[in-house]
Amino acid sequence: xxxxxxxxxxxxxxxxxxPLLPNTPAKAVAPLADKQAPSFYRYKVGDxxxxxxxxxTTTFDLTDSFVLNxxxxxxxxxxxxxxxxxxxxxxxxxxxxxxxxxxxxxxxxGMGGAAYASxxxxxxxxxxxxxAAGIDPKSVDMVVISHFHGDHxxxxxTADNQLAFPNAEVLVPATEWKxxxxxxxxxxxxxxxxxxxxxxxxxxxxxxxxxxxxPYEWGKEVAPGLLAVESIGHTxxxxxxxxxxxxxxxxxxxxxxxxxxxxxVNPNWRAFFDxxxxxxxxxxxxxxxxxxxEKMRVQGFHYPFPGLGNxxxxxxxxxxxxAQWSPVI
Amino acid sequence: xxxxxxxxxxxxxxxxxxPLLPNTPAKAVAPLADKQAPSFYRYKVGDxxxxxxxxxTTTFDLTDSFVLNxxxxxxxxxxxxxxxxxxxxxxxxxxxxxxxxxxxxxxxxGMGGAAYASxxxxxxxxxxxxxAAGIDPKSVDMVVISHFHGDHxxxxxTADNQLAFPNAEVLVPATEWKxxxxxxxxxxxxxxxxxxxxxxxxxxxxxxxxxxxxPYEWGKEVAPGLLAVESIGHTxxxxxxxxxxxxxxxxxxxxxxxxxxxxxVNPNWRAFFDxxxxxxxxxxxxxxxxxxxEKMRVQGFHYPFPGLGNxxxxxxxxxxxxAQWSPVI
Numbered sequence: 071x072x073x074x075x076x077x078x079x080x081x082x083x084x085x086x087x088x089p090l091l092p093n094t095p096a097k098a099v100a101p102l103a104d105k106q107a108p109s110f111y112r113y114k115v116g117d118x119x120x121x122x123x124x125x126x127t128t129t130f131d132l133t134d135s136f137v138l139n140x141x142x143x144x145x146x147x148x149x150x151x152x153x154x155x156x157x158x159x160x161x162x163x164x165x166x167x168x169x170x171x172x173x174x175x176x177x178x179x180g181m182g183g184a185a186y187a188s189x190x191x192x193x194x195x196x197x198x199x200x201x202a203a204g205i206d207p208k209s210v211d212m213v214v215i216s217h218f219h220g221d222h223x224x225x226x227x228t229a230d231n232q233l234a235f236p237n238a239e240v241l242v243p244a245t246e247w248k249x250x251x252x253x254x255x256x257x258x259x260x261x262x263x264x265x266x267x268x269x270x271x272x273x274x275x276x277x278x279x280x281x282x283x284x285p286y287e288w289g290k291e292v293a294p295g296l297l298a299v300e301s302i303g304h305t306x307x308x309x310x311x312x313x314x315x316x317x318x319x320x321x322x323x324x325x326x327x328x329x330x331x332x333x334x335v336n337p338n339w340r341a342f343f344d345x346x347x348x349x350x351x352x353x354x355x356x357x358x359x360x361x362x363x364e365k366m367r368v369q370g371f372h373y374p375f376p377g378l379g380n381x382x383x384x385x386x387x388x389x390x391x392x393a394q395w396s397p398v399i
Numbered sequence: 400x401x402x403x404x405x406x407x408x409x410x411x412x413x414x415x416x417x418p419l420l421p422n423t424p425a426k427a428v429a430p431l432a433d434k435q436a437p438s439f440y441r442y443k444v445g446d447x448x449x450x451x452x453x454x455x456t457t458t459f460d461l462t463d464s465f466v467l468n469x470x471x472x473x474x475x476x477x478x479x480x481x482x483x484x485x486x487x488x489x490x491x492x493x494x495x496x497x498x499x500x501x502x503x504x505x506x507x508x509g510m511g512g513a514a515y516a517s518x519x520x521x522x523x524x525x526x527x528x529x530x531a532a533g534i535d536p537k538s539v540d541m542v543v544i545s546h547f548h549g550d551h552x553x554x555x556x557t558a559d560n561q562l563a564f565p566n567a568e569v570l571v572p573a574t575e576w577k578x579x580x581x582x583x584x585x586x587x588x589x590x591x592x593x594x595x596x597x598x599x600x601x602x603x604x605x606x607x608x609x610x611x612x613x614p615y616e617w618g619k620e621v622a623p624g625l626l627a628v629e630s631i632g633h634t635x636x637x638x639x640x641x642x643x644x645x646x647x648x649x650x651x652x653x654x655x656x657x658x659x660x661x662x663x664v665n666p667n668w669r670a671f672f673d674x675x676x677x678x679x680x681x682x683x684x685x686x687x688x689x690x691x692x693e694k695m696r697v698q699g700f701h702y703p704f705p706g707l708g709n710x711x712x713x714x715x716x717x718x719x720x721x722a723q724w725s726p727v728i
């Protein structure tokens with residue numbers, strides 16, 4: 071075993087610490103493929119099959135105003151701790167498709183077809199990945215919307231402004247609808263981002279539907295097994311869901327948090343897009359304490375794909391333990 | 400906002416704690432698809448494209464002898480902490496395919512075609528998922544083997560005992576080859592599992608190759624950018640790799656640990672299949688201290704798919720922080 075000692079593993083650290091392979095000639099190497107895997111993942115909740123279907127990501131330069139009550143340096147430290155690049159923020163989007171009551175139900179829709187080309191495929195992939203998952207958008211019976219931000223509703227429309235789910239009934243939280251369709255609320259909303267949110271919601275939800283959206287109430291099933299749960303703060307009508315079948319369940323949180331590396335780890339951090347940041351924090355802590363106490367699985371729209379995990383308490387915050395990918399459903 | 404208060408989120412916890420939906424009629428629901436997504440994931444290391452291609456999992460009843468120095472109860476506690484089922488152990492397998500030096504290189508091969516049918520598709524999926532990833536097994540130029548356990552070499556053969564990679568040169572660690580092909584070593588190895596490992600290695604590597612395997616040495620490149628690193632203990636010739644291109648690199652650990660929920664969290668735990676458990680632990684600690692110090696990415700054959708992550712020190716052990724899935728390569 072002389073070789074063993076001669077190449078003892080202490081060498082690996084040394085090798086890693088020094089420039090590797092200075093004598094390796096540069097070689098042009100063709101990639102084995104030019105596209106990422108179609109990003110979808112299926113799992114069961116009792117009899118219900120959940121398809122987590124990635125819409126992609128968006129990345130922007132980090133500023134001091136992204137988290138209202140944390141400096142850019144603190145946010146950078148949190149990103150670094152999660153082995154994510156500093157000075158940039160990448161948001162992630164994962165809508166769902168489920169089967170229940172004999173119907174195909176989509177929950178939220180991603181950034182939409184119009185976003186796809188302009189983002190060079192970074193986002194707006196939901197319909198493409200849904201099709202790759204063998205689910206024809208024409209076969210979708212219901213689309214359930216959690217709240218009216220563009221990354222959740224814009225996917226109702228294709229790139230050429232057609233209905234992405236032409237045969238689907240679109241269900242929206244009654245409170246969210248009432249708020250965003252109220253001209254008084256709109257007139258009182260600040261200029262800038264909030265006016266944009268109002269205008270975009272009205273554009274997509276009024277012009278872009280086959281018929282009027284169907285409002286739904288909290289505390290009731292939107293579809294068999296899919297219970298709508300109030301989780302306001304992020305928006306006035308923001309909704310989460312408990313999806314259950316038999317004794318099995320998962321909490322579909324929507325935007326109770328955005329990226330877990332920031333807002334699950336630091337539940338007191340307030341993202342600029344939380345419309346009522348104090349209420350959003352209260353909701354966040356209640357939900358996460360419940361998820362810990364119940365050991366309930368959670369599906370996060372803004373978690374890293376595929377977005378399924380469990381929550382542990384850690385320090386003054388929480389941490390997501392991602393679920394293990396299964397080779398079968 | 401009366402609705403808001405009436406359905407205040409405290410209700411979610413209450414709902415979660417009580418049986419949900421007692422009045423929901425049972426309904427037959429057809430699944431949206433009958434197969435999991437083809438499980439592959441691509442990322443870049445400098446100019447090199449890594450394809451992590453899932454072979455699947457195997458599950459067996461947990462016994463007191465799986466971890467030599469931890470009782471079943473302690474192992475169950477670790478599984479529970481990771482939100483994994485108790486009383487069972489699920490192992491996971493992720494071989495790789497990379498492009499380097501103008502060649503297509505596979506690293507380890509999974510459980511093989513013969514295992515596929517008998518496992519009902521739980522494992523032995525490597526060739527199928529590789530094909531789904533657009534990589535024809537016939538196009539593979541080199542197969543690099545880390546060590547001679549069946550989950551790494553059996554995939555060299557198809558279900559009908561043909562070459563799974565008919566045009567590939569097969570490269571094996573010189574020390575591993577010398578040990579397992581030595582009749583003296585074999586005669587001195589204990590009956591039972593070790594004899595099986597010897598026999599299986601000889602069957603696959605002697606009968607199943609187009610020509611003889613090509614031995615490679617530690618401290619040298621097996622292919623451009625793919626440096627072989629000694630990491631013995633798991634087997635006498637067990638090998639890891641530093642894959643690098645430009646300033647970018649990843650540590651391909653092979654079996655420095657098995658499932659991270661047990662053996663990264665508890666580096667002192669000794670899996671029954673570590674041939675020299677004390678040496679395996681020494682190697683494990685050296686490698687993981689290096690990964691922490693260097694903040695080097697690690698690709699784990701037995702990590703949850705897709706198996707890429709970073710390591711943080713935590714308590715007396717370590718923890719894997721999984722890399723975030725990217726929608727583009």
